[in-house]
Amino acid sequence: MTDTAERVHETVPETDRIVVRFAGDSGDGIQLTGDRFTSVSALFGNDLATLPEFPAEIRAPAGTLAGVSAFQIHVADHEVTTPGDAPTVLVAMNPAALRSELDLLVDAGTVIVNRDAFVARNLAKAGYEADPLADGTLDGYTVITAPMTELTKLACRDLGVKPRDAERSKNFFALGLVSWLYSRPTEPTLEWIETKFAGRDQVIAANRAAFAAGHAYGETAELSASRVSVGAAPLEPGTYTNVNGNTALSWGLIAASQQAGIPLFLGSYPITPASDVLHELSKHKNFGVRAFQAEDEIAAVGAALGASYGGHIGVTVTSGPGLALKSEMIGLAVSLELPLVVIDIQRGGPSTGLPTKTEAADLMLAMHGRHGEAPLPVLAARSPSDCFFVAIEAVRLAVEHRTPVIMLSDGYLANGSEPWRIPAVEDLSAISFAFTSEPNRIGPDGEPAFWPYQRDDRLVRPWAIPGTPGLMHRIGGIEKEDGRGNISYAPANHQKMVDIRAARVDAIADRVPEASVVGDSDARLAVVGWGSTWGAITSALKRLRGRGHQVAHVHLRHLNPLPRNLGALLGGFDRVIVPEMNTGQLARLLRAEYLIDARTVSKVAGQPFMAAELEGAIEEELGGLHRRDASLNGGGSR
Amino acid sequence: MTDAPVTTKKDWATDQEVRWCPGCGDYSILTAVQLLMPELGVRRENTVFVSGIGCAARFPYYMNTYGLHTVHGRSPAIATGLAMARKDLNVWVVGGDGDMLSIGANHLVHALRRNVNITILMFNNQIYGLTKGQYSPTSEQGKVTKSTPQGSLDQPFNAVSVALGAEATFVARTHDMDRAHMQEVFRRAHAHQGAAFVEIYQNCNVFNDGAFDAITKRDARPFMIIDLRHGEPVRFGAEGELGVVIEGGRARIAPVAEVGIEALAVHDEAAADPSAAFAMNRLASSVDVPTPMGVFRAVERPEYGASMDAQIVMAQARGGPGDLKELLHSLPTWRVG
Ligand code: SF4
Numbered sequence: 025m026t027d028t029a030e031r032v033h034e035t036v037p038e039t040d041r042i043v044v045r046f047a048g049d050s051g052d053g054i055q056l057t058g059d060r061f062t063s064v065s066a067l068f069g070n071d072l073a074t075l076p077e078f079p080a081e082i083r084a085p086a087g088t089l090a091g092v093s094a095f096q097i098h099v100a101d102h103e104v105t106t107p108g109d110a111p112t113v114l115v116a117m118n119p120a121a122l123r124s125e126l127d128l129l130v131d132a133g134t135v136i137v138n139r140d141a142f143v144a145r146n147l148a149k150a151g152y153e154a155d156p157l158a159d160g161t162l163d164g165y166t167v168i169t170a171p172m173t174e175l176t177k178l179a180c181r182d183l184g185v186k187p188r189d190a191e192r193s194k195n196f197f198a199l200g201l202v203s204w205l206y207s208r209p210t211e212p213t214l215e216w217i218e219t220k221f222a223g224r225d226q227v228i229a230a231n232r233a234a235f236a237a238g239h240a241y242g243e244t245a246e247l248s249a250s251r252v253s254v255g256a257a258p259l260e261p262g263t264y265t266n267v268n269g270n271t272a273l274s275w276g277l278i279a280a281s282q283q284a285g286i287p288l289f290l291g292s293y294p295i296t297p298a299s300d301v302l303h304e305l306s307k308h309k310n311f312g313v314r315a316f317q318a319e320d321e322i323a324a325v326g327a328a329l330g331a332s333y334g335g336h337i338g339v340t341v342t343s344g345p346g347l348a349l350k351s352e353m354i355g356l357a358v359s360l361e362l363p364l365v366v367i368d369i370q371r372g373g374p375s376t377g378l379p380t381k382t383e384a385a386d387l388m389l390a391m392h393g394r395h396g397e398a399p400l401p402v403l404a405a406r407s408p409s410d411c412f413f414v415a416i417e418a419v420r421l422a423v424e425h426r427t428p429v430i431m432l433s434d435g436y437l438a439n440g441s442e443p444w445r446i447p448a449v450e451d452l453s454a455i456s457f458a459f460t461s462e463p464n465r466i467g468p469d470g471e472p473a474f475w476p477y478q479r480d481d482r483l484v485r486p487w488a489i490p491g492t493p494g495l496m497h498r499i500g501g502i503e504k505e506d507g508r509g510n511i512s513y514a515p516a517n518h519q520k521m522v523d524i525r526a527a528r529v530d531a532i533a534d535r536v537p538e539a540s541v542v543g544d545s546d547a548r549l550a551v552v553g554w555g556s557t558w559g560a561i562t563s564a565l566k567r568l569r570g571r572g573h574q575v576a577h578v579h580l581r582h583l584n585p586l587p588r589n590l591g592a593l594l595g596g597f598d599r600v601i602v603p604e605m606n607t608g609q610l611a612r613l614l615r616a617e618y619l620i621d622a623r624t625v626s627k628v629a630g631q632p633f634m635a636a637e638l639e640g641a642i643e644e645e646l647g648g649l650h651r652r653d654a655s656l657n658g659g660g661s662r
Numbered sequence: 663m664t665d666a667p668v669t670t671k672k673d674w675a676t677d678q679e680v681r682w683c684p685g686c687g688d689y690s691i692l693t694a695v696q697l698l699m700p701e702l703g704v705r706r707e708n709t710v711f712v713s714g715i716g717c718a719a720r721f722p723y724y725m726n727t728y729g730l731h732t733v734h735g736r737s738p739a740i741a742t743g744l745a746m747a748r749k750d751l752n753v754w755v756v757g758g759d760g761d762m763l764s765i766g767a768n769h770l771v772h773a774l775r776r777n778v779n780i781t782i783l784m785f786n787n788q789i790y791g792l793t794k795g796q797y798s799p800t801s802e803q804g805k806v807t808k809s810t811p812q813g814s815l816d817q818p819f820n821a822v823s824v825a826l827g828a829e830a831t832f833v834a835r836t837h838d839m840d841r842a843h844m845q846e847v848f849r850r851a852h853a854h855q856g857a858a859f860v861e862i863y864q865n866c867n868v869f870n871d872g873a874f875d876a877i878t879k880r881d882a883r884p885f886m887i888i889d890l891r892h893g894e895p896v897r898f899g900a901e902g903e904l905g906v907v908i909e910g911g912r913a914r915i916a917p918v919a920e921v922g923i924e925a926l927a928v929h930d931e932a933a934a935d936p937s938a939a940f941a942m943n944r945l946a947s948s949v950d951v952p953t954p955m956g957v958f959r960a961v962e963r964p965e966y967g968a969s970m971d972a973q974i975v976m977a978q979a980r981g982g983p984g985d986l987k988e989l990l991h992s993l994p995t996w997r998v999g
Contacts, residue, residue, distance in 0.1 A: 067996050212994070261999025265991065275989060282986050289747055309977035311984030314746055314970055319772040323739035326732075326769070330712070330743030333730060334751070338743065356733050445998075446990045490728040490744075490751050493707045498676070498723045500713075500731025510678070511723070 041100035043108030048117025050093040053195035058095025066266040069256030075107035087149040101255040105559035109634040119150035140173035179237035193234035200238025207253035262445040269408035269437035274304035276415025284455035289331035291324035321349040335489035357428035364428035381630030382435035385606035406558035409444035460486035476509035533585035547574035563635035591618040687838035687864035716758040718785040735766025738773035771828035777856035789870035837863035890956030895926035
């Protein structure tokens with residue numbers, strides 16, 4: 025691999041970044057092609073970020089616009105935090121893909137098409153009246169048209185593969201061609217084909233042949249002029265792997281279970297885009313994980329709570345519609361003061377909304393979506409690999425503070441991937457707690473007694489699990505007398521318990537790291553973000569700073585309780601901007617909490633922010649600040 | 663289990679004042695359970711009562727064991743998680759007909775089909791008591807209540823039929839007027855490996871008084887209760903003069919003198935096929951006809967939590983216990999620097 029890479033460096037011009045968008049029919053293997061390109065780029069040493077986009081229908085009619093599946097990847101020789109605003113290269117496997125994706129491409133970008141798919145029937149399905157390859161539609165772009173289907177069939181002809189089966193390998197032809205154009209190593213893909221399709225020799229042979237044919241096509245079709253290479257990025261030393269958010273999250277839960285020394289119980293009901301966490305954890309029973317597919321969302325969280333009551337780490341993972349269904353049970357967990365981790369991989373809503381598209385509009389649901397006063401900690405992950413650490417933090421807070429915790433991720437983080445420097449297991453911080461095994465009172469009869477709601481100085485009650493002699497107790501969702509835990513309808517006691525439940529969550533702020541500023545701390549404008557907007561904000565601010573602007577970035581992992589210093593910190597800025605994939609939910613919280621004029625930059629289009637969109641919005645705010653200064657300074661002359 | 667200390671009813675009772683209406687059938691069920699527990703050879707700390715919402719769901723507060731009073735209808739789901747996590751516990755689930763057959767019917771049938779190791783006691787009083795008298799999913803059609811002044815329109819559920827249809831491995835019916843019968847059924851349910859379902863006809867003397875009198879009054883019992891005994895011909899009546907015949911998949915009552923003892927159905931609770939149990943239960947079409955009581959079905963099938971644990975053991979036997987470092991390096995990796 026090193027040999028190839030070095031040779032390539034000698035002969036191929038370098039570029040600092042490319043953004044490739046693979047698009048085709050959902051049956052064309054686009055996601056797999058994108059994954060492979062990601063994997064070899066990661067192994068090659070680039071930094072990268074990805075954005076898979078699937079149609080909601082599993083089998084949308086072939087060749088139609090609704091059936092287009094896409095995968096975008098940003099590959100660079102420097103740190104990147106977004107999948108790229110606009111692709112520099114579009115690989116379109118059919119006319120529908122070209123039609124739906126072409127507008128995204130940068131001016132003078134490269135278009136690679138499977139020419140064989142551009143036949144009358146497919147053109148009609150895509151709504152083209154004339155052939156876009158011939159009518160000037162692609163003027164101004166660099167266009168590579170390869171007869172991918174025919175050349176794949178040809179390459180497979182002598183392998184005894186039926187033409188219809190051979191055709192299915194055409195995505196490997198595309199991958200081969202793109203790998204050649206961008207000087208990607210070939211060995212990892214060939215090896216992967218062997219492992220992935222082990223035992224299916226014909227499939228291996230066909231895919232290898234298609235890949236090789238695509239790779240060779242670049243040379244023979246004399247496309248060298250289009251060939252570029254992207255060098256390795258100067259990443260911190262360490263061992264890296266490429267993870268998506270759902271995998272990192274699942275591993276975080278397993279790590280947390282190991283750190284706490286108690287088994288993990290996952291109750292889950294299949295829902296896009298959260299099901300992959302259920303799938304991943306189901307594979308790891310050797311860690312003692314009980315992954316339980318429940319009959320519905322309510323049973324999923326109920327079983328998790330039951331497991332927590334029994335001394336396991338009860339976790340449930342879902343998306344917005346599921347979180348709505350779980351409300352009542354989460355309220356019970358608040359009342360029972362038992363550990364429970366609820367993970368919401370947000371998607372477009374309301375209702376079924378956009379199941380396969382991203383959005384971050386469940387913050388208010390997480391904060392307040394229960395009847396009665398039912399506060400609980402809320403956390404959000406900012407990048408795919410951050411899901412690992414936030415999952416551990418969620419378990420830590422749940423277990424150490426005996427409370428349900430809601431962790432927010434979203435569809436973009438769930439499926440998007442990035443290179444991740446694998447942390448040393450020894451460096452993961454411990455989760456410390458102990459089950460209660462002894463009575464904590466002397467009863468009126470002089471005998472030892474157990475009060476389930478007797479609290480420690482952090483207002484945390486004991487976790488006494490069934491099976492512990494002498495600590496039998498009865499608790500439930502009816503209001504309880506503080507301390508003793510017996511049913512109580514007393515007015516003053518309810519007031520006290522409501523206050524305690526709020527204070528308990530508030531006390532967690534003592535261990536929440538102070539909010540800190542990334543960028544120019546003496547800037548006048550701060551951008552406050554939460555969740556997956558981190559990448560786009562980081563990238564936009566880098567560009568603005570590169571052009572001489574001063575801007576600060578505060579990104580929140582803990583949304584409840586908020587860092588203690590946040591109010592004072594934000595109060596020091598003239599302008600606070602909050603980009604959100606909703607209509608302003610965090611901004612509303614900040615306004616309510618600190619009486620500051622937090623301003624929303626909103627996007628709810630089922631897609632993450634592009635850095636350029638934020639760059640523009642923030643620049644406008646900066647302009648507004650300058651104009652205000654000018655009018656204040658020159659007030660007399662007006 | 664056998665090393666459990668000797669206890670009495672008093673050890674299993676709490677100091678909490680019992681808050682059911684005076685005369686409620688729930689009292690006799692509580693007494694039956696509290697009296698039975700010392701005989702089961704289990705420890706109090708290894709026993710958990712889980713409930714949902716309703717009059718019956720207050721039950722855990724009165725048992726000096728671990729107890730969890732949860733949300734309406736969801737107790738079978740919560741108990742499922744608990745029983746899966748903790749095979750060492752005896753998990754009992756207590757609820758009423760509204761809790762288990764209306765808002766929580768979904769969880770009930772799934773707990774039963776999975777065969778989770780829980781013992782479910784469903785108090786059927788054919789009414790909503792705690793909310794003060796609306797018709798329930800087991801109320802007879804035409805029932806006049808506060809929410810059905812012109813009579814209810816709903817076809818009721820027959821709880822035993824639901825449980826049999828859900829592939830339950832243990833299904834029984836008893837009633838609150840016969841402590842010995844209740845205890846015998848509860849004992850069997852407790853001993854069963856997997857999900858055990860017991861329907862208890864329970865009198866709500868405030869909102870549906872006497873609903874089961876036609877069957878459960880002492881003098882009516884010989885003619886109205888068809889006692890199911892495994893391996894024996896099904897017969898009842900003061901002298902055993904009546905019997906049950908199953909023909910063409912349908913059960914009917916016949917005088918033994920007419921059909922002959924050989925024609926009677928022989929009750930087989932262990933039958934793999936629940937058809938005969940189902941046919942038998944169809945006799946209980948309302949609460950004023952002879953009604954089968956006892957164990958309808960008791961078959962062996964792998965218990966859910968144990969099967970889950972077996973998969974864990976198998977996974978660990980194959981690849982050793984999980985190694986976190988290995989997991990974090992399980993996708994392709996590369997080194998920088
Ligand atoms: S309302 Fe009926 S079921 Fe409820 S406690 Fe009173 S008598 Fe018993």
